[in-house]
Amino acid sequence: MRDQPAPRALIILVGIAAAVIVLYGIREVASIAGPIVLALVLVIAVSPVRRRLAAWHAPTWLQVAVPFLIVVLVLLGMVGILVISATQLASLLPSYTAEFQHLLSDAQHWATTHGVSNDVLNKGLAAFDPGKIVEFAQALLGSVIAILSSMFLIVVLLLAMCLDAPVTAKMLSAGTGNGARLVSALATFAHKTRRYLIVSTVFGIIYAVLDVIALTLLDVPLPLLWGVLALIANYIPNIGFIIGLVPPAMLALLDGGVQKMLLVVAAYTVTNVVTQSFILPKFLGDAVGLSTTVTFLSLIVWTFVLGPLGAILAIPLSLLARALFIDSDPAAGWAQALVSGKLPRG
Structure with a gap:
């Protein structure tokens, strides 16, 4: 009798259990x-x-x-x-x-x-x-x-x-032979991570400088601190804008009342929309290769695992996991489409 392959559902459950343990x-x-x-x-x-x-x-x-x-x-x-x-x-x-x-x-x-x-x-x-x-x-x-x-x-x-x-x-x-696909996957991970970091850093600096200028004009205390916070929060997907906005907005509320706080919120919103919503996607494009849902879930998981540093490194860590467990496996094309949110070509 030929050995029966293990049910796919069982393989998935074992994989999830192993991932939780790791x-x-x-x-x-x-x-x-x-x-x-x-x-x-x-x-x-x-x-x-x-x-x-x-x-x-x-x-x-x-x-x-x-x-x-x-x-x-x-x-x-x-x-x-x-x-x-x-x-x-x-x-x-x-x-x-x-x-x-x-x-x-x-x-x-x-x-x-x-x-x-x-x-x-x-x-x-x-x-x-x-x-x-x-x-x-x-x-x-x-x-x-x-x-x-x-x-x-x-x-x-x-x-x-x-x-x-x-x-x-x-x-x-x-790298050649059986390890060639893994080497290729790691090279892709390095390329995507580098492009993500470089583009995010450049636009994060532009965003932070604009915020510092706005906070200085509004006379909000410690604008340089909030600029650095905005730059660091720029690497946190989905919620980084809110993390960078709340502290200076609260300080503006204490320093000058509701009007100053609203001006800070408006300044941050305008700079974020211009740099992060209109310009950044054109330069970053599909470099990350992760869907919005996967990006948000990765933020939750890696923050749980590594704390605040995990939130900053959520995208690179998810790209590394994709390279090791999906891109290096020839039979994982369905998973590539799942995490990227795009149907495979051809």
């Missing part, structure tokens, strides 16, 4: 896995610099040093801005306690005149304790310290990966 395992070592993935993505982002130096027959040490220094300087610059701005924010927020109480009183008066019961008001006001402003500042400083504590590991991983990059590139380019 994701929970990664979550347990998120403090290590997160920096590893971030270092890998950064090395991929600067790999064109290394290839250009190799084409110019630059010495190997230069092919390693230049990409490494580019990434380290960018990371140190962003962390430095965050540290200085977060320190200023921590000292600034307590000074808005009186404005916060005034806004709550106005909101309470408005709600009372519109028939909202006192019980509902008391429950709402209990959630808006002014002391939470200071707690928020302390939590923000704690997050910055956590980033600094992982910087050493990220830099070490960057150096190790940059040292191995020339040899790894030669090994992958020489």
